[in-house]
Amino acid sequence: MNEFLAMGGYGAYVWSSYAIFFIVLLIDFLAPRLQRRRVLAELRGRMKRQRKQPENPPT
Amino acid sequence: MRYGTTASACAAVIRRDLLLTWRRRGDALNPVLFALIVVVLFPLALGPEPNQLARIAAGIVFVAILIAGLLALDTLFRADYDDGTLEQLVLSPHPLPLLLAGKIFVHWLTTAVPLILAAPLLAGMLFLPRSVLPVLLCALALATPLLSLLGAVCVALTVGMRRSGMLLALLVLPLYVPVLIFAAGACEAAQAGLPFIAPLLWLGAALAMALVLAPLACAAALRISIS
């Protein structure tokens, strides 16, 4: 196991590369989900406001 | 002058732009001043050693002129966009690429030519060897119209944006990289005593293509931006 982590002395380089790979792709995974949540919330808010409107007749 | 022909329309656009620039002729020297400041800063930052400066002089002059030109790029369409003239140009029955070619020509004439005229001074301040100066001027004469043409396409995409400065620089950078490489490369070759005609020919070829294609691309980009 130690050998695996040491990677022949280049452990820091190899594992930091893999870390960057995973972290960037994790962000790439999360970003659309967060955006989707925001868009849906906004859309629901807008729909709610539009449904309320007929109850308040313009004067 | 016969009204209604495309030639007279182009002439009118050119004449108008020249007149407008003449009315604000003080502003036309701003790019030169900026390039001058940049060139002055380099010896202060790197040390006054002439040999060291001479080795990088051509590159610094090119970068200073390139950035000064980049800052001046916004003025190409700004005023016309603000008062609605640009829209009229896009709507005109005359071929938009030709009209834009006229505008770009005047812009190059009033922003880049002063820079080219100032280049010997800039190069002298950085101890560029005298023998390289003609190559530098030739490379500038070929590169600056190219930069104006390529820059015009990018400005057309960002026309009307209030704070488009950094975005414009980002858009324009990938296009400017090959031009800079060949222009500065020609000077480097000349300075090293190597043949320098090849990169200049490449610049010439690129310029020939850009003269035809850039106005077309610029017109297409303007139509997308103003729609």
Add this chain to the structure above:
Amino acid sequence: MNTLTLWFHKFGSPPTFYRVSGLLTPWLYAAALVFAAIGLYGGLVLAPPDYQQSDAYRIIFVHVPCAWMSLFAYFFMAVNAFIALVWRIKISETLAMASAPVGAAFTAITLATGAIWGKPMWGTWWTWDARLTSELVLLFLYLGVIGLYHAIEDRRQAARAAAFLALIGVVNVPIVHFSVKWWNTLHQGSTVRLFGPSAIDSSMLWPLLLLALATHIWFFASLFARARVSLLELESGKDWARADALPTGAAHE
């Protein structure tokens, strides 16, 4: 109308695309993870150390697939940009714009892992050779497309402007590559010998190919996820989008 054009027409409609890609996306993510896991096991555990580079070469299993993806994503973006500009197809606009951030992510990983790999191998984090400089310019191109897309208010106009920029960029990348290569030959003596996977052993090849497959699948998964959100925003006035937004029990995917 024959079935192929009918199918193409249907898939080009936003609600159909939304539905179909919504069904596919979780499977694509899963497939990418499975292939990646197998490939990483093969690359990190099974494959032997390189006789020249010892274990440091294992960076290749993330660096090269990401490099390939950075180019593939741009190609994909450019094709959709072309379709969007010429035929004004909304789906193509959306796909082109959605591929930009994914491509940028892969490019960033490529540059970062390449620099990290370069340090122990060539002794330097960076070198201005044609490949690295072109990859850096590629990153700027992606950022430019993303920046331009977000700078314009009207979404469709923004997509067309950014698509136009993407097409200009496609022509530019080979030019940059060529010009830097020429510039490097001018400056002889500053070049560092690059590691090229010339004759790669099969035990190292199959994990590499598997990871290449995994990253391709991941690209499409991420692309679909982003495109779906984009379509929701774009079509928020339409009934199908509003139906999806209704607060049912599983309003999130």
